[in-house]
Amino acid sequence: VVSEKTIRLSNEELSPVCNVSLKLPCATKESGEVGKNINEAVVYRLFNQADMGMQGAMDQFAEAYTMSYKTNMLPLYNADRADTTKRSWYEFHYIINATTEQTSKRTLAYLATIDYSEGHANSIHQLIPLNFKVETGKEIRMKDIFVDGYETQLPPVLLKALMEKTESQNLDQLKEKGYLDQVEMYVPENFIVSDNTITFIFNPSEIASLELGTIELVLTYAQLKKFVKPAFIKSVQ
Numbered sequence: 001v002v003s004e005k006t007i008r009l010s011n012e013e014l015s016p017v018c019n020v021s022l023k024l025p026c027a028t029k030e031s032g033e034v035g036k037n038i039n040e041a042v043v044y045r046l047f048n049q050a051d052m053g054m055q056g057a058m059d060q061f062a063e064a065y066t067m068s069y070k071t072n073m074l075p076l077y078n079a080d081r082a083d084t085t086k087r088s089w090y091e092f093h094y095i096i097n098a099t100t101e102q103t104s105k106r107t108l109a110y111l112a113t114i115d116y117s118e119g120h121a122n123s124i125h126q127l128i129p130l131n132f133k134v135e136t137g138k139e140i141r142m143k144d145i146f147v148d149g150y151e152t153q154l155p156p157v158l159l160k161a162l163m164e165k166t167e168s169q170n171l172d173q174l175k176e177k178g179y180l181d182q183v184e185m186y187v188p189e190n191f192i193v194s195d196n197t198i199t200f201i202f203n204p205s206e207i208a209s210l211e212l213g214t215i216e217l218v219l220t221y222a223q224l225k226k227f228v229k230p231a232f233i234k235s236v237q
Contacts, residue, residue, distance in 0.1 A: 001026040003058035007066040009077055009090055016077065016090035018069040020062040024098045024112070026054045027137075037137030042110055045130055046096065065094055089119040104195035106236050107140070108132045111192075126203045127214055129192045133235070140193055150227050155185040157224070158200060161217045162207075178209035195237045196220060198228075 003022045008015040024042065027035025043049050049057040069092050080086040098112040114126040131140040146154070159171075162185070168174045175181045183206075190201035202208070202215040221233050 001055050001058060003055065003062045005062040005066050007070060009070060009074055010081075014087075016073075016087055016092075018066050018092040019095075020065050020093070021095045022058045022062060024054065024058065024096065025100050025110070031137075034135070034137035037139070038108075038110065038132055041130055041132070041139040042098075042112075045128065046112055092116075092118050093123075102134070103131075103192060104236050106134050107193055107195070108134050109192050122210070124204065125214070127190065127201055129190055129201060131191070131193045142187070142189075142191075145193070145198070145229065145232050146227050147229055151187055154187050154224075154227055157219065157227075158187065158217055159185040161219060161223075162215070165215075165217065178212050179215075180207055181209070183207060193236060198224065 001022075001024050004020065006017055006019045008017050010016075024046075027038050029035070031038075039054050040050070043052060043054055043057045047057040047061045049060070052060070073090055073092075077090050080089070094114075094116040096112055096114050098110060101109045101111060103109045108131070110130040110132065112128040112130075114128060115123050117123045132138065133140060142150070162179065163169070163174060166174060166177055166179065168177060168179075171180065185207065188200050188202050188206065190203065192199040192201065197218050197220050200217045200219070202217075204210050204213055206215075208215055221228055
């Protein structure tokens with residue numbers, strides 16, 4: 001499903017523009033209740049909408065984003081119009097491309113890649129994964145996977161994995177390399193499940209400097225044994 005909209009900030013020929021481009025896989029009616037569940041979860045996560053079809057949610061988002069751009073940025077641009085060096089400050093884009101991947105016999109990952117710039121020198125990149133049970137289309141959430149208290153018990157395990165990944169001996173070395181300088185380790189909301197592992201996704205600037213990009217920490221269920229509900233492991237293998 002595709003939704004695209006481009007709007008000029010002013011009537012000038014060389015006016016800055018805002019471009020929205022959304023291209024997402026969408027389950028068809030033939031998928032029945034399973035597809036309906038997946039579509040509804042994607043629409044809610046990416047566009048914060050409920051009780052709306054994917055095409056409608058995408059079109060509404062594109063319209064609202066471009067209208068907000070013009071409303072908020074035009075007065076500022078008018079004040080800066082004579083200074084051509086500031087024109088790039090007003091070039092906006094918001095792009096979502098998504099794919100799906102069957103990560104095990106019983107799980108499906110919906111992988112949305114977001115690229116946006118609101119006058120930044122560099123685009124901001126984010127990976128937003130959603131995980132689903134193939135049989136039901138039900139979204140897999142943290143509470144479905146982990147036992148109570150995982151929020152405080154799991155960060156040390158993730159910290160150890162990060163130190164191994166970066167060949168760091170301690171927190172000071174991590175900070176020297178650009179990790180965890182402004183934040184303590186935590187459990188990210190973005191993850192990908194498979195039949196053997198969980199991949200924890202930290203998007204740029206979340207736990208590391210922007211230039212280090214997306215950080216992925218892959219842990220096996222054996223490593224997570226103390227924290228993962230046994231029933232969940234059985235449900236995906």
